Amino acid sequence: LKYLGDDKYEIEGFTTDKSAKSEDIAHIITPNSGGQPALNLNNSNYILTQIAKLFCLIFSYEETQQSIQNDKEIIWKRCIPGWREVCDECLTTLFNYHYMCKICGYMICVECSDEFFQANTEKRKKLKRTCNHLDSFCLSEFIPWNILVKQRKYCIDYLSKLKIDHSTRFLHTSKNENYSIFIKSLKMKRIHDIRNIQKIWSAIDCNYDSNIEFYCNGRLPVFNEWTSENAKRFFQRVWAASCPVLVKQVHHNLSKTLWHPDAFKLHMLDHHDTPALWDCETLTPIQTNETILTRFWDGFERLNIRLRDNEHRGRVRILKLKDWPTKKDFASVFPTRLHDLMTNIPFSDYTRRSYTYNGVTYHGGAFNIVERLPACSVKPDLGPKLYIAYSQLTSQATRKAGTTNLHIDVSDAVNVLVYVGIGGQGDDGLDKDEEIRQVETEILNSNIDELQLQRLRNGERPGALWHLFRSDDVKTIREYIGRTQRKTSGSDEIHDQTAYLEKEDLENLKCWNQVEAYPILQFLGDAVFIPSGAPHQVRNLHSCIKIAEDFVSPENLDRCLITTNEFRSLSKTHTNHADILQAKNILYYATRDALNSLGKLPETLLDSSTYDNLN
Template sequence: MLKQTRELCDQCRTTIFNGHMVCRSCGFSVCIECFTFRNKNFSSNDNNKHKDKDRYMWPYCGKYDPDSQKITKLHHIPNEFIYVQFIPPYIIKKLNWSFQSYMDSIKNLERFDKKKFSPDFLTIDSYSENIRVSDEELTKIFEMYWHSKTPIVIKNINKNLDMNLWTPDSFSNEFGHLEIDLIDCRKNAIVKKASLKKFWDGFENLNERFVDEKSRPLILKLKDWPTTDDFKNLLPARYEDLMKNLPIKKFTHRSGVFNLASSLPDFFSVPDLGPKLYIAYSSADTPKEGTTNLHVDISDAVNLMIYVGKDLTSGKNNEMLKILNESKCNDEQINRFKIDGERPGALWHIFKPDQADLIRSYLTIRNIEKGKKIKDQTDPIHDQLNYIDNKMLIELKENYNVEVYTIIQFLGDAIFIPSGAPHQVRNLNSCIKVAGDFVTPQGVQDCLIITNQFRDLSERHANHQDKLQVKNIIYHSIKKCLSILNCP
C-alpha cells in the first residue's frame, strides 16, 4: 500500500480492506463483493453496446498482442483473476486466535437490554447549580445510554465558548472576501460562487438576501465548510476553542480513546470526520421544506448549536410558540422557550436506525403514487430529496408504526445522533452549527450496513464512495485493543 492513499475497488469504489481479486493481464482490482456478484452472474454473451464496458459495467480487459502490436479488448473472465491480500495470512490467524480467546472469556457477561431505557431521548445539562459538570461524569452517562441508539442532548455547551469567535460579523470580517458554492434549500440546488459577505449580510436581515426569480429571499445554506481544508488549519483559534468545550471527549475528539477512527495508523489516508460548519438561514416560514432533508450519516455524529440569529418570524414569540406546539415536541422543550426564554435554533426529527427500511418503503410508495419515476441505484433516504412534514409523520405512525424523536435544538445544545439513524433538520432561526463525526463500538455495526448500502448507489451519487474505511477502522481497532490486553 502507498502512504496516504486509499486502496479502492476499481468497480464500486469501496475501500479494499485486505483480500481482493486482481486480473492477471491488466491489473484491474475488485473487492470480494463485486467479484462474487460477477462470478455468480458471469456470461460471455454481451449485448451491451457501451464502447468501453460490458453489460455489468466492468471495463474490458486490455490485452496486448505483440504480433499485431494492438490492444484487444476482451471480457474479464473470473478464472483469470488471482486472490491478493495486503495482510499476511499468519497475522490474520494469530489475531483471530487472540480475539476469540478474549471473546470466549466474556461471553457469559450480561448482555445489554435496550428495554431498560425510556423511548424518549435523554437531555443532560452540562451545568448543575451553575457548576460545570465534569466531562468524566457526562461520559459515564453517555456510555450508559448510547447502546440504546437514541439521541442524546447536552445543554449549555456554549457557556465557556469565546463567542466573539462565532458571530456572523467575525466570520464576515475574516472570510467575506471569498466566493463559495451555497445551497438553495427550496430547490436543493447549488448557487455557484456566491459572495460570502452577501451571505452574511443577509443572515439576520431579509432585505440583504439574494432573491429568486419570484423576488423571494433565498433560503441559503453553507454546508460542510471548510469543504477541503482542515478546520484545524483554516480556523485554528475556533478549533482550539471548540475542542476545549466539545463534550464526551473520549468519543468525540479525533484522538479520543473510544473513537475507533483514531486507531488508523498515521500512514493511512485518514477520513475527514470534521469538524465542519453548517450555516443556514431560517426555514420557519416553510413547514413543508427542510434546511437539511432526510438522510443518514455513515457514523455517529455530534451537532452543536453555536449561534442563533434574530427571530425573523412575523409574529415573533407568538409565532414561534405556535411552530413549537405544531411540532409536537414535549412540554420540557416548550418550557425552555416559554418560561426560560431560551432561543430555539432548529427543529430535528430523528428516527431509530432499525426503522430506516420502513421509512424507505413509505417514501418509495409515496413517490410512485405521485407519478415519480424510480431510477435504478437510487435511494429515497440517501438521495436527500425528501423532507417529512407533520402530515407524513402521522402517516408513518399510523401505517408503519414508525416513531420519531422530535427535538428542538436551542442555543448551546449538542445533539448526538446515532450512526444509521435517519434524520432531518429545519432551521427555526438562522443558525451557525458545527458538527463532527466519530466511530463508536456501539455504532460500528451500523457503519458497515450503511457502507454496503452506499456501494449500491450509482457512481455519480455523492455518497457512493467509501470515505470512512470502516473495515480498516475495525481491524486496526481490534489490533490495538489486543496489543494492550496482551501487554505484560
C-alpha cells in the same frame, strides 16, 4: 521486477506474503501505529466487548474466500503510504481479500466479485472502467493471513474468558437481496441486539442524577453536564443502545466572538474564500463571489435584503452553506476555532479528534476509534464542518423541504448550535416580532413535549427543529416514502436527501407503522448526538450556525458497515457512493490496539514465530 545490478531488471512475478519484509508490514503489526497513546486497560476491555465478535465475523467471511482457492497462490500487495485502495467497481475501500486482474491490475472487492464474474463479456464491456480479462483474476491480500489468524485467536481467547459467544453464523442471501452473506448476517445480529435494548429511560437508570433529564416521553436522555463519572457512565450505556442524546449549554465555555456571523464574513473576505451556497427549496448549488457572500451574511438577520430568485417570481432564497470548509481540513483553516471546540466538546472520549495547535499535539478520544488507523493510511476527513443556514418559516414555498432533508450518516456525529440569529423586518432588521411569532406557532404545532416547551417559556432561544429516528426503523421509513411517492430523483428514498417528513407523515408513521420520531428542539448551545445509521432531518426555525464533528464509536461500528454497504449500492455518480470511512480497517486496527493494551499481543506481532511463518 527484481533489480539485478548495473541498471538491469528481470520480471520476478507477483509477490506473496513470503516476500513481506518487516518494514513492509510494520504499520499492520505494530500497535498504536497511528500516533495515538496506548489504550488503558478499562478502555481496551470496553472496546473489545463491543467489537471483538465483529472482528471474528469479518475473519470468518474472509476465511470463506480463502477456502475456495484450493491451495492457489494468493498475491500479497504492499501498502502504499498515502494511498487508499478501493474496489474499481463500487469504490468501497478494500480491507484485505480482494480479486485482482493479473493483466491490467483491475481490483474488485469480495462483495462485487459474484456479480462481476457472473456477468457475460458483452455486459462487462458496457460497464465503465470494467476489465474484460475474466480468467486472469486471482485472490489478493494486504494483510498476511497468518497475522489475521493470530489476531482472531486472541479475540476468541478474550471472548471465551468473558463467556461471550464468539461463534459466527452466516445467512445466505437470495437473488433479490443486494448485499453479501456478511452484511445479511450483520443485519440479523443487529436486529437481534435491538430487541433486547432499552428504549425508555428514567431517573433510576442514571442513579437519580439531578443533572440528567428525559425528553420525548422518557426516550431521549438530556445531560446538563458531561464531566462527572456518573454522566460518562450513563452516556456510554444509552449510546450502546443506539439512542440519540442531547447535551445542553455547551456554548457557555465557547468564545462568542469566534462563532459570530461577522467573524465568518470577515474571514471569507480576508481570505477570498467563496464556497458555494445551496438553495434549500431547489436543492441546487449557487456559485458565489464576494458580493453574493456579503449579501448572504448581511441577510442572516435582515429579511429585507436576502437574495431573491428571479426565475421563480422573485421568491426569497432560503440559503445554506454546508460542509464548510468543503475541501480543506478544518484544522488548517480554523485552528483557533478547532481548539476552542475540542476543548469544550461534550464526552470528548468519543468526540475529540487529534490535532496540533500552537506546536502542541492533542490526541483523539479513546473511544473515537477512527484514530487507531495507522499514520500511513489516508484517514477520512470527519470534520468538524460548519453548517450555516437561514430560517425557513418566512417562506411558504420551502414548507415541502427542510434545511437538511431526511438522510443517514455513515458515522456517528455530534452537532452543536453555536449561534442563533432572529430575522427582522425593516432596513435595520430590528423588527423581529413576526419571525418570533411564526416560530412559536411552528413549535406548538410540532408535538414537542412539555419539558422542551418549558425551555421556550424560560426565554431560551430555539434555533432548529430536529426529527430523529432509530436505525432499526430505516426499512419502514424507506417503504413509507416509496408508497407516498416522495422519491423524486436518484436511487434511494433516504440517501438521495430529497424527502422531508411533515407533521402528517410523522403521524402516519406512528399510527400505521409504530415508528415514532424523536422531535427535538435544538436551543442555543445544545449538542445533538446522532448514532450512525439513524435517519434524521432538520428545519431551521431561526438562522443558525452549527458545527458538526463526526466520529466512530465501538458501539456503532456494525451500523457503519451496514450503511457503507448501502452506499456502495448507489450509482457511481451519487454523492454518497464512495467509501471514505474504511470501517473494516478501523475495526482491525482498533482490535489490534485494544488486544495489545491487555497484553494479549506481544509488543509487536512481528515476533520470531510470526516472521518465520511468513517466510
